[in-house]
Amino acid sequence: MLSELAPNDYFSGISLSFDLADDLHSFGSERSSEVVWEQTVKTIARIPEIISTWIFEYLPESQNFRLLALHSHSEFQIAPIVPKYSVPCYHVVDSNMIFELNLAGDESFFIPLAKTLSDKTSAMYLGYPIRSDIGTVIGVIGMVVEAKFKHKFKNLKLIDVIADQLSQELIRYKNEQLISETLNTASFVKHSLAELFRLLSAKSSDLTTTCRNYLQTGTKLFGLPLGLITSKIGDDWEYSLVEGYVHGIYEGQRFSKEESKFSLSHSHNSAIIRNEISSSSVEVREHLLEAEISCLMEFPLKVHNQTIGILGFYGIKNQKIESIELFQRVFELMGIGLANTIEKHNIDLLSKIVFLEKDSLPTE
Structure with a gap:
């Protein structure tokens, strides 16, 4: 599995092996979405320069992010639902691009994390978009990384592959939620109309x-x-x-x-x-x-x-x-x-x- 690879096998810059390619191909097969989110952040967190990583689902109707999974090497917590503009991930949504931010700035979102960092100026935020099949941002991979991000290009290529897999999983998850909500709504409407008819009759x-x-x-x-x-x-x-x-x-x-x-x-x-x-x-x-x-x-x-x-x-x-x-x-x-x-x-x-x-x- 991806999470079972020793970091230096890939993250030191060695190209993807056939085993890794096979693992990515079966990324979400026969596993619940919740398991996929958790295993993904654990995999990303194995990159030595990454301090914390999380996955957000973007909810455009309410202008919020929903936390799907979080992995951190320090005491860093994120609420289950956070307003869009209270976190730097909104830059990723608005620009539809990778976004970087130096933590030396005044970012209240990172205050709990900054307290655990020995040198705040040595860390930065990195956000990577998860896009739908039509290119809109439906989620964000958020990361706090060391400023000296070794083999950044190669590591981002891996995260790009993971983002593609997460896109398929998140689309499937959203579709399942929509189907479930539609069925529940139809069931409630049918039941409520029957009850109203009974009351009126x-x-x-x-x-x-x-x-x-x-x-x-x-x-x-x-x-x-x-x-x-x-x-x-x-x-x-x-x-x-x-x-x-x-x-x-x-x-x-x-x-x-x-x-x-x-x-x-x-x-x-x-x-x-x-x-x-x-x-x-x-x-x-x-x-x-x-x-x-x-x-x-x-x-x-x-x-x-x-x-x-x-x-x-x-x-x-x-x-x-x-x-x-x-x-x-x-x-x-x-x-x-x-x-x-x-x-x-x-x-x-x-x-x-x-x-x-x-x-x-x-x-x-």
Whole structure:
């Protein structure tokens, strides 16, 4: 294997052997992508002049890098996800070329690494692009190397071969992720539509049972442990129905208009989704923060164009909402369905009252 070669067999400048060529040819065969990433950085790190090396996947949609693997001879760590412009690898993406940077400059990304270097001026950053089949950068091989990089040309030729192999592996990995996400999305859409149809088709004269059924369905669909239906009581608000247990949140709990923080955020007929909430969040009630609510989905229940309540689902601690755009659409359909059910229930109830009043009128 590549990683089993003694460094001087190639890295001292000796040409590629047939064994090495065969090894590169079978680079990613029958191995998981994670194993390929790890073995690759270990292989690159065997070049004597390389201090640290890592592989980034570039995520253009979010303008982030995702760490695939890291190998370092010193105590150097990289977060799993890092913003594009917080690391020098962005130069590689923007230029679509190899990029070099002397660490004598003020680069905060390398501060933890620089502390372990005996002479910061003797090291440099080297970034190598991993390109797609149409030439765009989909990843970066990042390296910290000694400034006196022996046999630099020959070593870069090896890294070029490795980058080509990584390109094929990363394309395959991205395709597998896309297929998996598409299948999961299709499965969720199919399941959620079936659940929405079931909710809308249910016949029940008990509005409380219907509302609780919506809450139970929502907590399962969205994977959030707390569901609330909050009702407007005069100028105040009340948690009329609670599905799930979170300490400090209970049915019958009331709070004032000032505490509700509903008036502005729910003026439009659309869902409010917050994946990160904190004490500075202007749309989050303080008692939710005290209960360690970490994310929320809320939708105004409007009857006769008046907001009479809020349908909400909430995550706790460090929980996040996944597939926000997809969840939002399904959630809004659920909220509209529940609001229509409440409105129809009220109309039916009013019709019965009018019918009874007509029956009670004296006949002439």
